[in-house]
Amino acid sequence: MEKSQIEAIQLLLKQPKNIVIVPHRNPDGDAMGSTLALYHYLISLGHEASVIAPNDYPEFLKWLPGTDLVKQFEFDEEECSKLIAESEIIFTLDFNDLSRVGNQMGNILETASSLKIMIDHHQQPSAYAKYMYSNVEISSTCEMVYNFIEFLGDESKIDAVIATCLYTGIMTDTGSFRFPSTTSRTLEIAGDLMKRGANHSDIHNQVFDTNSYNRLQLLSCALGNLKILKDYNTAYISLSQEELDKFEFKKGDTEGFVNYGLSIKGIVMAVIFIENVQDDIIKISFRSKGSFSVNDFARSHFNGGGHTNAAGGRSETSLNGAIEKFISILPAYKQQLAP
Ligand code: 5GP
Ligand code: MN
Numbered sequence: 023m024e025k026s027q028i029e030a031i032q033l034l035l036k037q038p039k040n041i042v043i044v045p046h047r048n049p050d051g052d053a054m055g056s057t058l059a060l061y062h063y064l065i066s067l068g069h070e071a072s073v074i075a076p077n078d079y080p081e082f083l084k085w086l087p088g089t090d091l092v093k094q095f096e097f098d099e100e101e102c103s104k105l106i107a108e109s110e111i112i113f114t115l116d117f118n119d120l121s122r123v124g125n126q127m128g129n130i131l132e133t134a135s136s137l138k139i140m141i142d143h144h145q146q147p148s149a150y151a152k153y154m155y156s157n158v159e160i161s162s163t164c165e166m167v168y169n170f171i172e173f174l175g176d177e178s179k180i181d182a183v184i185a186t187c188l189y190t191g192i193m194t195d196t197g198s199f200r201f202p203s204t205t206s207r208t209l210e211i212a213g214d215l216m217k218r219g220a221n222h223s224d225i226h227n228q229v230f231d232t233n234s235y236n237r238l239q240l241l242s243c244a245l246g247n248l249k250i251l252k253d254y255n256t257a258y259i260s261l262s263q264e265e266l267d268k269f270e271f272k273k274g275d276t277e278g279f280v281n282y283g284l285s286i287k288g289i290v291m292a293v294i295f296i297e298n299v300q301d302d303i304i305k306i307s308f309r310s311k312g313s314f315s316v317n318d319f320a321r322s323h324f325n326g327g328g329h330t331n332a333a334g335g336r337s338e339t340s341l342n343g344a345i346e347k348f349i350s351i352l353p354a355y356k357q358q359l360a361p
Contacts, residue, residue, distance in 0.1 A: 023155045028173045031139065031153060034111065035174070040070045042109040044131065046117035047076040047124050048273075051229060053116040054079055055191025056141070056163040058088045059184045060113060063171055066179050074102050076123040080274025082232050086190060087183045095127045103130055112136045114151065116163040118144035118327075141166050144328060145317050158329070161203040164191030168211050182219025189220035194229060197281070201331065240269035244279045244294070254352045254359045255290040257283030262341055263299040280307045290314050290359050293348065297341045304337040304344040314358055323351055 043060050045053030057073045064071040073088070077096040083089070095102040106112065112134060114120075120128040131138075132150065140151035143163055147156045160166050168188050171180060180188070192212055196204045199212070216222055240261070248259045259279060269275075276296055283292030291314055296305045306324055308316035309332050316333040320326035324344075326335025337344035352359070 023170070023173055027153045027155075032174055034137070035064075035067060035069070038068050038070065039110045040108055041072075041111045041113065042106055042136070043071060043073045043113045043115060044123060044127075045073070045075055045115050046122040049075050049079045049083075049116075050277075051083060051194025052162045052164055052191035054083045054086055054089075054092075055187045055189075055194070056115045056167045057113075058086050058092070059164065059167050059187035059191075060115065060141075060170075061088055061091075062181075062184045062187065063167075063176070063179060066181075067176075072105050074105060076127050078273055080277065081272065082229050082274055082277075083190075085228050086187055088187070095123075099126075102127075106130055106134050106136070109134070109136045112138045114138060114140050114142070115167070116142055116144075118142050118147035118156070120148065120150055141170060145330075146321075146327065159203075161201070161205065161208045162192045162195035164188040164195070165208055165211055168215070180215070180218050185215040185218040185220040186225065189215040189222065190225050190229065193222075193225060198226070203329070203331075234272075234275075236269045237272075237275045240266070240271060240275055241279060243269065244276070245282060248283060250286070250289075251349065251352065254356060255288055255361055256293070256352065256359060257286055257289045257291075258293040258295065258345070258348070259283060260295045260341060260345060261297065263297040266297070280309050284309045284311060288361055290361055291316065291319075295337075295341060295344050295348075302338070304339065304341055306335045306337060306344065306348075308333045308335065312361075314355075319355070323347070 041064055043057045045057045061071050061073050073092045075092055075094050077094055093102055120132050138151035139153045141155045141163055143158055143160045145158050243265050244259045244261055250257050280292050280294040283289060291310045294307045298305055308320050310316045315330045317328050317330055320333040320335035324335030324337055326333055328334055
């Protein structure tokens with residue numbers, strides 16, 4: 023982050039402010055960890071702050087310190103709109119475009135007169151914020167929030183609560199420190215967070231060891247549906263609404279399923295197509311190994327984006343229609359998909 027921006031933010035935060043902090047829609051560990059960490063930090067400075075998530079988030083994150091205070095725009099539009107209108111500063115975390123919070127909330131944020139500050143690590147950020155801390159090379163927004171607090175000279179304010187939130191998002195976004203986005207700096211920060219009171223073992227248990235029997239049955243169904251397109255070193259999984267219903271799908275249950283395809287030897291791209299009848303879309307997750315950019319692929323064909331090796335998108339066709347479209351596009355990428 024540029025020195026002039028840091029100084030401007032330091033000046034801004036000298037007086038108590040009314041602040042709203044927003045993660046992306048369907049928030050994940052990094053989105054919730056970073057917003058809650060920033061929340062606890064800003065409260066410790068004496069500001070008024072609220073975290074407003076666009077919609078609900080998975081149960082496996084609902085132990086994070088402060089989770090009970092999180093408001094959901096989808097559940098309480100009136101109160102959330104009022105908080106946004108009354109805010110002086112809006113922090114947007116872990117997303118790069120206002121469309122990522124959904125149309126209605128996106129419009130409200132766009133027209134709000136509050137000063138906006140973005141902290142995010144996704145590619146091709148839109149320039150909607152006055153101050154932008156955007157860096158696509160950093161593992162997670164949580165790592166960036168750690169840096170942000172450090173930029174402001176406040177490392178000493180990172181207590182066990184903030185450390186727990188930050189560690190959670192770094193752990194989830196790096197696939198427990200295994201993705202190439204993990205740097206020595208990431209591990210140093212994780213180590214420092216442990217020193218400050220984050221319990222790595224407890225956090226891992228809370229996030230990953232809370233499977234239900236139904237979720238494992240759904241995983242079994244997903245793996246049964248896994249197909250390999252050998253010519254393109256690609257694997258894909260599909261889950262229909264009927265299959266999700268059969269195993270009483272709950273938000274977050276399909277988290278990580280796409281990685282099974284990528285764990286197959288020689289696979290360069292793995293994809294999961296998930297039917298969502300309520301939203302009338304097929305939600306698609308893309309993962310890749312090496313230089314194949316699923317960000318470009320999702321952006322070009324499926325109205326999405328993300329990072330080089332992890333991106334999301336959507337299709338407004340049927341489940342089969344989305345898969346057929348996907349398969350028809352692959353020949354154009356044959357060379358790029360060579361191992
Ligand atoms: P996931 O597949 O786990 O939903 O998302 C993978 C990555 O891509 C995450 O960093 C997520 O924020 C981003 N992402 C997911 N869906 C979309 C989308 O529709 N548009 C954009 N720009 N990014 C997305
Ligand atoms: Mn993230």
